[in-house]
Amino acid sequence: xxxxxxxxxxxxxxxxxxxxxxxxxxxxxxxxxxxxxxxxxxxxxxxxxxxxxxxxxxxxxxxxxxxxxxxxxxxxxxxxxxxxxxxxxxxxxxxxxxxxxxxxxxxxxxxxxxxxxxxxxxxxxxxxxxxxxxxxxxxxxxxxxxxxxxxxxxxxxxxxxxxxxxxxxxxxxxxxxxxxxxxxxxxxxxxxxxxxxxxxxxxxxxxxxx
Amino acid sequence: xxxxxxxxxxxxxxxxxxxxxxxxxxxxxxxxxxxxxxxxxxxxxxxxxxxxxxxxxxxxxxxxxxxxxxxxxxxxxxxxxxxxxxxxxxxxxxxxxxxxxxxxxxxxxxxxxxxxxxxxxxxxxxxxxxxxxxxxxxxxxxxxxxxxxxxxxxxxxxxxxxxxxxxxxxxxxxxxxxxxxxxxxxxxxxxxxxxxxxxxxxxxxxxxxxxxxxxxxxxxxxxxxxxxxxxxxxxxxxxxxxxxxxxxxxxxxxxxxxxxxxxxxxxxxxxxxxxxxxxxxxxxxxxxxxxxxxxxxxxxxxxxxxxxxxxxxxxxxxxxxxxxxxxxxxxxxxxxxxxxxxxxxxxxxxxxxxxxxxxxxxxxxxxxxxxxxxxxxxxxxxxxxxxxxxxxxxxxxxxxxxxxxxxxxxxxxxxxxxxxxxxxxxxxxxxxxxxxxxxxxxxxxxxxxxxxxxxxxxxxxxxxxxxxxxxxxxxxxxxxxxxxxxxxxxxxxxxxxxxxxxxxxxxxxxxxxxxxxxxxxxxxxxxxxxxxxxxxxxxxxxxxxxxxxxxxxxxxxxxxxxxxxxxxxxxxxxxxxxxxxxxxxxxxxxxxxxxxxxxxxxxxxxxxxxxxxxxxxxxxxxxxxxxxxxxxxxxxxxxxxxxxxxxxxxxxxxxxxxxxxxxxxxxxxxxxxxxxxxxxxxxx
Ligand code: HEM
Ligand SMILES: [Cu+2]
Numbered sequence: 001x002x003x004x005x006x007x008x009x010x011x012x013x014x015x016x017x018x019x020x021x022x023x024x025x026x027x028x029x030x031x032x033x034x035x036x037x038x039x040x041x042x043x044x045x046x047x048x049x050x051x052x053x054x055x056x057x058x059x060x061x062x063x064x065x066x067x068x069x070x071x072x073x074x075x076x077x078x079x080x081x082x083x084x085x086x087x088x089x090x091x092x093x094x095x096x097x098x099x100x101x102x103x104x105x106x107x108x109x110x111x112x113x114x115x116x117x118x119x120x121x122x123x124x125x126x127x128x129x130x131x132x133x134x135x136x137x138x139x140x141x142x143x144x145x146x147x148x149x150x151x152x153x154x155x156x157x158x159x160x161x162x163x164x165x166x167x168x169x170x171x172x173x174x175x176x177x178x179x180x181x182x183x184x185x186x187x188x189x190x191x192x193x194x195x196x197x198x199x200x201x202x203x204x205x206x207x208x209x210x
Numbered sequence: 211x212x213x214x215x216x217x218x219x220x221x222x223x224x225x226x227x228x229x230x231x232x233x234x235x236x237x238x239x240x241x242x243x244x245x246x247x248x249x250x251x252x253x254x255x256x257x258x259x260x261x262x263x264x265x266x267x268x269x270x271x272x273x274x275x276x277x278x279x280x281x282x283x284x285x286x287x288x289x290x291x292x293x294x295x296x297x298x299x300x301x302x303x304x305x306x307x308x309x310x311x312x313x314x315x316x317x318x319x320x321x322x323x324x325x326x327x328x329x330x331x332x333x334x335x336x337x338x339x340x341x342x343x344x345x346x347x348x349x350x351x352x353x354x355x356x357x358x359x360x361x362x363x364x365x366x367x368x369x370x371x372x373x374x375x376x377x378x379x380x381x382x383x384x385x386x387x388x389x390x391x392x393x394x395x396x397x398x399x400x401x402x403x404x405x406x407x408x409x410x411x412x413x414x415x416x417x418x419x420x421x422x423x424x425x426x427x428x429x430x431x432x433x434x435x436x437x438x439x440x441x442x443x444x445x446x447x448x449x450x451x452x453x454x455x456x457x458x459x460x461x462x463x464x465x466x467x468x469x470x471x472x473x474x475x476x477x478x479x480x481x482x483x484x485x486x487x488x489x490x491x492x493x494x495x496x497x498x499x500x501x502x503x504x505x506x507x508x509x510x511x512x513x514x515x516x517x518x519x520x521x522x523x524x525x526x527x528x529x530x531x532x533x534x535x536x537x538x539x540x541x542x543x544x545x546x547x548x549x550x551x552x553x554x555x556x557x558x559x560x561x562x563x564x565x566x567x568x569x570x571x572x573x574x575x576x577x578x579x580x581x582x583x584x585x586x587x588x589x590x591x592x593x594x595x596x597x598x599x600x601x602x603x604x605x606x607x608x609x610x611x612x613x614x615x616x617x618x619x620x621x622x623x624x625x626x627x628x629x630x631x632x633x634x635x636x637x638x639x640x641x642x643x644x645x646x647x648x649x650x651x652x653x654x655x656x657x658x659x660x661x662x663x664x665x666x667x668x669x670x671x672x673x674x675x676x677x678x679x680x681x682x683x684x685x686x687x688x689x690x691x692x693x694x695x696x697x698x699x700x701x702x703x704x705x706x707x708x709x710x711x712x713x714x715x716x717x718x719x720x721x722x723x724x725x726x727x728x729x730x731x732x733x734x735x736x737x738x739x740x741x742x743x744x745x746x747x748x749x750x751x752x753x754x755x756x757x758x759x760x761x762x763x764x765x766x767x768x769x770x771x772x773x774x775x776x777x778x779x780x781x782x783x784x785x786x787x788x789x790x791x792x793x794x795x796x797x798x799x800x801x802x803x804x805x806x807x808x809x810x811x812x813x814x815x816x817x818x819x820x821x822x823x824x825x826x827x828x829x830x831x832x833x834x835x836x837x838x839x840x841x842x843x844x845x846x847x848x849x850x851x852x853x854x855x856x857x858x859x860x861x862x863x864x865x866x867x868x869x870x871x872x873x874x875x876x877x878x879x880x881x882x883x884x885x886x887x888x889x890x891x892x893x894x
Contacts, residue, residue, distance in 0.1 A: 019412035025335045028412055032404045036438045043446035043476055047461065050472055057467050137458035140468050144461070147453065169841075 030185050034192045037155075041196050044151055045203055048144040053209055057139035060132075064209050065141070068132045070124070071205060077120030078201050081156075084113035085194045088187045098177045104167055107183070110190065111163040114156050121153050145204070152200055155193045162186045239843065240801045251801035253337035256748055258344050259323030260641065265348050266315035272355060273307035274708065276300050278701060281665075285698035287686040297682035298365035299384060303358070305368030306388065309488065310395055311351040313622065316630045317491035318347070318402060321430045323641065325406055327741035327748065328427045330415040330757045335408040337799040338840065339401055345809035347398035353813040354391030357384050364388035367680065369481065369532075370451075372462030372473035377455050383820055389452045390816040396441045396448070397812070403437040406430065417759035421515070424739040424763075425508060428515045429494030432522040433487050439526075440483040447476035456819060474536055478529035486525045488622055489589075490518060492629025493560060496582035499632050500564055502737045503579035504571025507763055510563045517556035517563075524553045534602045535609050543602045550600035557593055561586060576735070577651030581632030584659050588624025592617055595670065610680075613673025619666040631658070631711070639730040643747035644722035650714040654707055661703030668693035668700075733784035738766040742788070749791030751798060802843060808836030 019025060055065045062068060091106030125146070128134040134142045166186055170179060240251035249257060279300050283289040292300060322340065326333055334340050357363045364384040366375040375385050410423070410431050423431075451473070453459035460466040462473055501508045508514060530538055530546040564586050573579070595617040599605035608614060631654075639645045673679075677690050684690045722728070733742040743765045744753050761767050765788075771781040811833030818825030 020414050021411050023412070025408050025412050028408045029336065029404050032407055032438060036400060036404075036442050039439050040442035040446060043443045043479075047446065047450065047472060047476075050469055054467060137460060139466055140460045140463070143453070143459035147450070147459065147461075165841075 024181060026181065026185060027188075030188055034188065037192070037196075041151070041199075044148045045200065048148045048203065051140040051144040052203075053141075054139055055134075055141040057141065060134065060138060062132075065145075065204075066209070068128060068134065069205055070127075073120070074124065074201070074205055077117050077124075078197065080113050080120070081117040081194055081197055084110045084117070085191050087113060088190050092180065092183050092187050095175060095180050095183045096177060100175045103175050103183065107163050107167050107186075111160050111167070114160045114163070114190075118153060118156055118160070121149065125149075148200060149204070152193070152197060155196070159186070159190050159193055162189065240803050242801065248801065250806055251341075251803045253333075253341050253799050253801055253805075254750060255322050255326050255334050255337065255340055256641070256750075256752075258340050259319045259321075261344055262315045262319035262322060262347070265344075265351065266312050266319060269307050269311035269315075269351055269355070270708075273304055273312055274705065276304035276307065278705060280304065281698040281701040283682065284684075284694050286695065287684055287688075287691050289683050292682060294682045295365070296362075298680075299363040301680060302365050302367055302370075302384075302388075303355070303363040306354070306364065306392070307351075308622070309368060309484070310392060311354070313488045313626050313630070314395075314399065315347055315351075317430075317433065317488070317626075318343075318399075320426075320491060320495065320630070320633050320637070321406060321433070322402075324637070324741055325410060325427055325430060326413070327744070327752060328424045328739050329410060329413065329418055330740045330753060330759065331409060331413040332752050332796065333799060334405050335413055336405050338802050338805050339405050341802070341805035342809060343398045343402035343405065345806045346401070346812060347395050349809050349813045350391050350394030350398060353394060353816055354387055357387035357391075360387075369477050370473075371477075372451070372470045373464045373468075375451060375455075375473075376462060386452065386455055386820045389448045389455070390819060393445060393448045393452070394812050394816060396445050399437045400441045403434040403441070406434045407438065410434075415756045415759060419759075421512070422759055422762045422764070424494075425497035425511065425514050425518075426491075426494035426739075429490040429497070429518050432518050433490045436483045436487050436490075436522055436525065440480045440487065443476055444480035444484075447473060447480070450476075452819070471533070471536060471538070474533050475529070478532045479526070481532065482529040483525045485618075485621070486521055488626045490521070492585060492626045492633075493518070495629045495633040495636070496564065496585050498737070498739065499578050499582040499636050500567050500586075501763075502636075502735050503574045503576055503582075504568050505574075505736070506567055506571045507738070507766075508563065509566035509569075510559075511762060513559055514563050517559040520556040521553065524549070524556065528553055531600060531602075531605070534605050547600055547602045551597065554593060554597050554600070561590055561593075576635065577646070577648055577655055578632045578636035578735075580652065580655045581628050581635065584628045584655065585625055585632065588620055588628060588659075588662070592620025592624055595620065608673060610678055611673035612669040612677045612679055615679050616666050616669035616673060619662075619669070623662055623666070628658070628662075631655075634711075636735065637741075639734050640741060640746050640748060642719075643729065644718060644727070645730050645734060646714050647718045647721065650710060650717060654710045654714060657703055657707030657710060661700050661705075661707055664700030664703060665697045666700075668696050672697075731784060732788035732790075733765075736769075736784070738763040740765055742784070743768075744789045745791035751791075751793065751796035754789040754791060754793035754796070802840070804836045804840040804843060806836075808833055808840065811836060 019028070021028060023031070053064075055062045055068070087106045087110045091103050091110060094100075094102035094106055128142075136142060136146050163186060166175070166179075166182060170182075173179075175183075240247075242248055249261065252258065279292060280297070283291045283297060322334070322344075355363075361382050362384050364370065364387060365380055365382075366385055366388070370385065370388060373379065410427060414423075450459065450461040454461050454463060460468055462468050462470060464470055497508055497514060528546060528550045530542055531550040534543055534546070568583075575583075595613070599608050599614070599617065635646055635651055672690055672693050675689065675693075677684065677688070677694075684694075730746050732745050734746070735742075740757060740759075741748070743757065757764070768787040769780060769782050769784060770778050773779045811829045811831075814829030814832060815826045816829075818827075818829055
């Protein structure tokens with residue numbers, strides 16, 4: 001919620017006024033929000049780390065989360081999300097070149113890749129629940145796992161809404177050079193969410209349980 | 211009326227193409243009506259600051275009543291006023307209310323009102339977001355307190371340790387209200403932190419470098435950074451608690467093998483920075499009051515600033531001193547014991563600086579000054595008892611006794627709250643255009659400080675005698691009865707002091723009206739910073755023209771100079787230097803209903819989470835409605851009757867662009883200017 005508020009907050013004080021830092025109000029606000037969000041994920045990741053090895057609790061019958069992970073599948077969807085950062089960069093550079101059409105196409109591609117990632121997450125959650133019998137309340141591991149990845153999923157979804165909002169909301173006003181800061185801010189958010197995923201992916205799926 | 215549309219205007223560039231909007235229902239653009247309705251849609255940082263203050267004082271009365279209930283219960287052995295269950299709720303809600311709904315919003319009231327003024331800005335960076343913060347805070351606070359009407363308040367103590375906070379041990383909804391209510395007020399703090407930091411970093415006028423900012427502004431900047439990083443941590447803890455209680459998660463479910471220390475760590479990582487969030491604004495206030503009434507610049511300005519920053523950093527490294535007896539292991543205990551001793555250093559630096567400022571000054575003991583001196587002395591006592599429990603072995607004896615209760619009341623009441631009262635007396639004329647009566651003010655002060663010491667001083671003794679905190683009664687044979695009775699009498703003296711404060715407000719106002727509403731002038735105290743350089747009460751547009759700043763204490767330096775013998779001499783009167791507020795040509799942000807609409811969605815969603823998820827649908831609908839409306843509403847109504855001239859006048863005139871391109875009723879700029887003069891009069 002807060003993220004979106006920040007994102008759409010328009011320079012109410014006539015953003016043209018020079019700022020002391022040289023960074024526009026909107027961009028500074030976005031940076032501040034993201035720095036705060038780091039702590040949010042920091043706390044969530046710490047909580048997960050605490051319960052990282054507890055997947056067997058409550059007689060689930062698993063020794064290790066690697067019994068249920070489908071690493072190739074998750075790697076693929078992570079790759080998709082990473083690629084979406086690339087398309088986001090391409091979109092911004094197109095907008096900077098005043099190439100409105102390309103800007104829109106790349107932005108839609110970014111949103112699409114984000115949706116593929118979310119689709120993958122939904123699939124994974126369903127699989128865990130239906131095939132492996134891991135519900136939200138099953139044990140400490142499942143609670144921590146679903147909460148952490150769920151919060152990240154919500155962040156990605158908000159990002160998708162921001163992307164679609166920018167594409168469709170600018171149909172009349174155009175998405176030219178003048179909108180480059182808008183696109184840049186959406187991009188900042190999007191890259192942040194991607195980087196957080198890299199950390200989450202490492203923590204959950206890569207570091208072996210010794 | 212045309213509204214310029216900037217769809218999803220995330221920092222839309224200057225060349226956004228104006229389009230005529232389809233207005234979203236009636237809420238699209240509030241009109242200034244000159245009635246109370248203006249307050250619902252205002253985006254003026256001063257009005258928002260005042261609303262923060264009023265709301266916080268309302269909660270202060272509630273929290274104060276809870277405190278009196280506690281003291282009546284404990285006045286005599288085997289008290290029967292409150293059952294143990296209700297007693298738990300009363301002390302929990304008292305603590306939560308005082309910290310989150312009184313001290314924090316009172317600090318926010320001053321920060322909102324003063325930060326833009328002290329740096330010489332016209333408003334905050336995001337005026338509508340500012341309104342949003344306030345409404346979210348207010349609704350969160352009301353939501354939290356509505357628990358009293360819906361089965362009882364939270365009962366786990368303000369730090370609400372797990373697993374005691376689980377459904378098993380606290381089956382009523384009280385703790386759900388706690389978790390969701392604090393979540394909501396947390397959003398308010400976060401939004402406001404982003405807003406105020408952006409304001410201070412980005413919107414200073416020419417010459418106002420960071421190290422020319424008043425200490426009050428500096429302390430609040432540090433506080434906003436602390437909030438920025440502390441709030442998300444408590445948010446996660448509260449989310450986890452909510453999910454545990456409402457959706458069967460296992461974060462704190464010890465039966466499922468959860469670690470109860472997870473809550474304690476998350477809570478105190480937030481919690482210790484939080485205590486500095488409570489105290490630093492008050493440090494800021496008295497750093498303005500003491501120099502003014504000592505007629506000296508603050509001693510060691512840069513020490514003052516850097517010790518504030520140091521506290522801001524070190525505050526993150528001491529949290530586990532709240533957990534010495536939780537079984538965190540000897541190494542952690544030793545490390546946190548040490549770090550806690552160190553954090554007293556920058557705090558001590560501040561105290562020495564205030565003393566050095568007072569030293570040799572030509573003192574005027576106004577009520578504001580008395581309260582400020584009260585802070586210095588009472589906080590010193592509280593800080594010293596804090597250092598005594600930084601020593602882990604001693605703390606093992608003191609923790610969870612009344613000694614701790616004494617400590618934190620000396621720092622929070624004696625430090626934070628007295629400072630806020632100092633601020634009331636100091637800035638009252640600037641905010642409301644009349645002075646609070648000084649004679650009554652002194653009664654207010656002396657009753658409050660005497661009552662405070664009579665109440666909390668004996669608690670040190672009770673604690674050392676072994677009276678544990680949070681017990682609902684005690685037996686006559688324990689030897690606690692004398693000091694408890696003393697403390698209870700003291701609490702009523704405090705209540706009398708506070709009542710006198712409220713009385714002072716209405717009495718002074720009546721006297722002022724009787725006297726024909728004399729204006730206190732821009733600078734009734736011969737003060738130093740920029741907020742005194744404009745008329746009292748502050749005109750809606752703050753400053754007539756941008757101030758070019760050349761030094762710290764700019765306003766003072768414009769009033770005083772040096773003669774050939776290097777003696778300070780008056781070179782100008784305040785009236786000569788100050789702006790008279792007559793400029794009506796200043797561009798103001800337009801009011802909006804969307805912040806309050808958006809904020810209203812949150813408590814509805816929260817009720818939905820507790821009672822029936824169906825209720826979340828209208829809540830979310832309201833939220834989305836407010837949100838979409840917000841995006842499509844241009845922050846500056848081009849047709850508003852405000853004067854619509856840009857004060858920066860740097861040739862890059864967005865106003866021209868904002869003018870509706872093809873709206874039939876579009877006024878042109880000239881008419882706007884003409885229309886503006888009238889409204890300025892009726893809303894000023
Ligand atoms: C010189 C600086 C300070 C030191 C060394 C210090 C030290 C401590 C320690 C070690 C405790 C834990 C005691 C225990 O629970 O056993 C504590 C508790 C507490 N302190 Fe401080 N403190 C300082 C300043 C402050 C300030 C400025 C505030 C607030 C404005 C504050 C508010 C509190 C509160 C609310 C508690 C009680 C928490 C609870 O409910 O258990 N302290 N302090
Ligand atoms: Cu602490």
